[in-house]
Amino acid sequence: MNKVIVQKPCHWIESQSDIMLEQTMQLSAINSGTHNLAGLTRVAEEFSSLFAPLADTVEVLDSHDIERVDHQGSATTERYGKILSFSKRKSAPFQVLLCGHMDTVFPRDHTFQVPQQIDQHTVTGPGVADMKGGLLVMLTALEAFERSQTSDQLGWQVILNSDEETGSLGSSHVLKAAAQQAHAGLIYEPALADGTLAGARKGSGNFTLVAHGQSAHAGREFSSGRNAIMALTDAMLQLASLTNIQRGITVNIARISGGQAFNVVPDQAVCQFNIRCQLPEDQQVIAATLQQIVKDCECSEGIRMELSGGFTRPPKAISAANQLLMDWTIDCAHTMDIDLRFKDTGGCCDGNNLAAAGLANIDTLGVLGGNIHTEKEFMLIDSLTQRAQLSFLLLNRLASAGEQLRAGEQVVK
Numbered sequence: 001m002n003k004v005i006v007q008k009p010c011h012w013i014e015s016q017s018d019i020m021l022e023q024t025m026q027l028s029a030i031n032s033g034t035h036n037l038a039g040l041t042r043v044a045e046e047f048s049s050l051f052a053p054l055a056d057t058v059e060v061l062d063s064h065d066i067e068r069v070d071h072q073g074s075a076t077t078e079r080y081g082k083i084l085s086f087s088k089r090k091s092a093p094f095q096v097l098l099c100g101h102m103d104t105v106f107p108r109d110h111t112f113q114v115p116q117q118i119d120q121h122t123v124t125g126p127g128v129a130d131m132k133g134g135l136l137v138m139l140t141a142l143e144a145f146e147r148s149q150t151s152d153q154l155g156w157q158v159i160l161n162s163d164e165e166t167g168s169l170g171s172s173h174v175l176k177a178a179a180q181q182a183h184a185g186l187i188y189e190p191a192l193a194d195g196t197l198a199g200a201r202k203g204s205g206n207f208t209l210v211a212h213g214q215s216a217h218a219g220r221e222f223s224s225g226r227n228a229i230m231a232l233t234d235a236m237l238q239l240a241s242l243t244n245i246q247r248g249i250t251v252n253i254a255r256i257s258g259g260q261a262f263n264v265v266p267d268q269a270v271c272q273f274n275i276r277c278q279l280p281e282d283q284q285v286i287a288a289t290l291q292q293i294v295k296d297c298e299c300s301e302g303i304r305m306e307l308s309g310g311f312t313r314p315p316k317a318i319s320a321a322n323q324l325l326m327d328w329t330i331d332c333a334h335t336m337d338i339d340l341r342f343k344d345t346g347g348c349c350d351g352n353n354l355a356a357a358g359l360a361n362i363d364t365l366g367v368l369g370g371n372i373h374t375e376k377e378f379m380l381i382d383s384l385t386q387r388a389q390l391s392f393l394l395l396n397r398l399a400s401a402g403e404q405l406r407a408g409e410q411v412v413k
């Protein structure tokens with residue numbers, strides 16, 4: 001990499017440090033829990049005004065509504081916020097897809113709402129790490145890239161969705177279509193506090209199982225009752241037994257509900273559970289096993305089961321093209337004297353979705369931080385600048401050598 005060419009933009013990124021921090025704090029102060037559509041609209045307006053000046057095309061897209069069975073067994077429709085799309089140089093031969101989410105896990109009535117600077121290195125606040133700070137990293141890297149842009153070889157699309165924290169079910173169609181048009185994906189989830197990035201990721205599925213029985217007076221007509229809680233318990237024990245740590249399969253029984261008064265045989269019970277797998281082929285085997293468990297439990301007279309949900313994020317395995325992209329990221333970090341490492345994780349993100357669409361991607365290019373999804377979420381301030389520089393260098397690398405990655409990708413496909 002030509003050091004002189006990249007030095008100036010890297011200095012410019014440094015000069016943006018205070019602005020990045022200020023904007024992260026301002027955006028953290030606007031609640032954008034996945035179900036707070038008004039808050040998401042405000043945050044989307046802010047991001048739109050930041051990204052639009054860089055782009056040739058700006059689009060505001062609708063998320064799909066999603067039908068779910070809730071923890072009480074009722075069918076509900078979930079609505080999600082808008083999806084923003086910005087693109088530049090669509091006709092360039094090498095296309096990069098940059099993704100991030102505007103939603104957080106903190107609802108409007110959560111106690112954690114106010115960002116705070118703890119000391120000169122750290123801020124806490126909802127979404128500072130996951131991922132409002134990350135979106136500022138993305139923006140600043142793109143700004144630096146466009147300021148220094150001399151090549152017309154690289155075009156980009158930015159997708160900001162509003163439902164990542166609930167699994168991106170409403171935006172997966174947009175992510176998939178964009179991934180199919182791109183040659184490399186960059187996602188701005190936070191890195192670990194020590195700077196480690198995520199490599200391979202497990203796949204994940206959420207399910208709801210509703211057991212229906214027959215209610216009866218527990219004293220007068222006990223025998224005519226069919227206890228839904230007991231039927232569900234039987235099913236849950238079988239589900240839990242599918243966990244196989246060595247093979248990377250976990251079943252988490254996450255939530256149960258059911259039953260009424262002491263003297264009533266319960267006629268309904270609901271269980272919600274999450275399954276994660278390391279190997280793509282295991283998802284199919286487990287899906288078939290789930291059907292069998294339901295069928296077995298229904299053999300008890302008067303018991304009926306309803307299973308809904310499914311695997312929505314396939315495992316992200318590391319393809320040859322993905323490995324090349326990881327190697328380049330490590331190289332770019334080395335030029336900044338950073339010893340960058342990747343580590344596999346059981347967590348999922350939109351990196352799983354992009355990989356499922358065949359797109360090599362690095363999905364933890366955001367800030368360094370930790371305790372995400374808790375009231376102690378924090379971001380390391382210096383990482384705004386450091387990771388914006390890293391992304392800028394990576395964009396630069398893709399602009400000059402992207403063809404190689406495309407070739408690698410074709411070999412894999």
Ligand SMILES: [Zn+2]
Pocket residue numbers: 101130131164189190
């Ligand atoms: Zn996130």
